[in-house]
Amino acid sequence: MPLNHYVTLGRSGLRVSPLCLGAMTFGEDLGPGFGSNVKDSEQIIDRYLELGGNFLDTANFYTRGHSEKIIGDHLAHDREKRDRVVIATKFSGNLYPGDPNGGGSSRKAIVAACEQSLRRLRTDYIDLYYLHIWDKHTPIEETALAMHDLVQSGKVRYLGISDTPAWKVAQAQVLAHFRGWAPFIALQIEYSLAERTVEGELVPMAQELGLGVVPWSPLAGGRLSGKYTRENAGKVTGGRAAMVAGRLKEKDYEIVDVLTRVAKELNTTVPRAALAWVCSKPRVASTIIGARTIEQFDDNAQALELTLTAEHLGALDAVSAPQLPFPIPFLGMASAVYSGGTTINGETPKSSPIMPQRRGEHH
Numbered sequence: 001m002p003l004n005h006y007v008t009l010g011r012s013g014l015r016v017s018p019l020c021l022g023a024m025t026f027g028e029d030l031g032p033g034f035g036s037n038v039k040d041s042e043q044i045i046d047r048y049l050e051l052g053g054n055f056l057d058t059a060n061f062y063t064r065g066h067s068e069k070i071i072g073d074h075l076a077h078d079r080e081k082r083d084r085v086v087i088a089t090k091f092s093g094n095l096y097p098g099d100p101n102g103g104g105s106s107r108k109a110i111v112a113a114c115e116q117s118l119r120r121l122r123t124d125y126i127d128l129y130y131l132h133i134w135d136k137h138t139p140i141e142e143t144a145l146a147m148h149d150l151v152q153s154g155k156v157r158y159l160g161i162s163d164t165p166a167w168k169v170a171q172a173q174v175l176a177h178f179r180g181w182a183p184f185i186a187l188q189i190e191y192s193l194a195e196r197t198v199e200g201e202l203v204p205m206a207q208e209l210g211l212g213v214v215p216w217s218p219l220a221g222g223r224l225s226g227k228y229t230r231e232n233a234g235k236v237t238g239g240r241a242a243m244v245a246g247r248l249k250e251k252d253y254e255i256v257d258v259l260t261r262v263a264k265e266l267n268t269t270v271p272r273a274a275l276a277w278v279c280s281k282p283r284v285a286s287t288i289i290g291a292r293t294i295e296q297f298d299d300n301a302q303a304l305e306l307t308l309t310a311e312h313l314g315a316l317d318a319v320s321a322p323q324l325p326f327p328i329p330f331l332g333m334a335s336a337v338y339s340g341g342t343t344i345n346g347e348t349p350k351s352s353p354i355m356p357q358r359r360g361e362h363h
Contacts, residue, residue, distance in 0.1 A: 003048070003051045004054075010187075010212035018287070020053075020289070022288040023068075024067065029063040044297050048301075055086045056086070057088045057216075057288050061093025061095050064095065065120055069120045069121075071087065075122075089130070090160075090188075091105075105134070105135035106146075107145075111146065125155055129159055130161060131147070131164065132163065145179075148181035169184070173209045174209075186285070189203075189216070190217045192224060194251070197323075215288060218287050258319045262312045265312070273303075276307070279303060
């Protein structure tokens with residue numbers, strides 16, 4: 001599958017590439033070893049666009065705003081290229097710590113953040129505007145209406161929501177539906193072989209309410225890159241290694257073991273195998289990939305050419321299976337009780353509060 005195999009995002013007609021280019025590492029403003037310089041960032045953008053990609057993801061506070069500026073400066077000279085690209089950015093981050101309204105999701109903060117992003121991106125509209133992180137101090141009605149007004153004004157084309165509990169996303173989407181506001185079409189969440197708890201509520205909620213799932217950190221912040229194994233534990237240093245090493249768990253090593261086997265059998269790399277697993281999920285619309293170098297990008301982009309077999313998918317599903325409080329155990333118990341396969345205090349119940357006996361049925 002090439003990058004120009006476009007898919008519609010959520011319940012909308014917006015067409016995006018199956019891999020989204022994440023720009024969180026564009027700019028070196030957070031210190032050595034973290035991000036890409038301007039020249040390398042522009043080279044990565046150009047390579048992505050040359051391959052048919054059209055979906056860029058950034059945020060107002062990535063590299064202190066420099067990420068947006070790099071994208072804007074690079075695309076501003078070519079209006080046709082800018083119009084072809086789908087630029088997604090996010091608000092909520094505070095670039096002005098001394099300003100109590102410099103972040104969050106109030107109307108004042110949203111409108112100000114949008115205007116600032118438009119200036120850095122050097123464009124008069126944002127294709128997809130995300131609420132980055134839920135602000136529990138602001139009523140969701142205020143946030144959703146302010147975002148709707150940006151769509152009405154023409155400054156924003158579509159709305160998305162990121163890193164927010166499923167119940168709050170559902171509330172916002174239902175409010176938008178019944179009040180005739182612009183709906184949310186994208187849900188950006190952490191999703192990888194190492195982080196599958198979103199399958200409990202967020203992913204099915206997105207499918208039910210018309211939001212396309214856009215996973216971030218599909219390599220679990222580097223833990224599934226293949227760079228960190230049992231054999232070299234504690235030996236990889238430099239760059240982000242110290243941060244990543246501190247988060248490694250036994251389950252990560254188990255997943256990497258299976259990924260390594262799968263990659264060897266398919267003559268590919270561990271990162272491609274991990275990305276291919278995420279891309280294979282039916283509810284995933286476009287997966288965000290980040291790259292600090294052109295070599296990293298080239299390797300990750302080839303994940304679209306990889307098809308995992310049923311055996312490989314099954315092995316990866318099994319080793320990464322999450323503990324979900326809902327709905328798996330709940331529905332499993334209900335099914336077992338209803339079929340008579342479960343006993344309580346040594347007796348098989350005729351009915352239960354989970355699956356009551358229906359009128360006219362006898363056991």
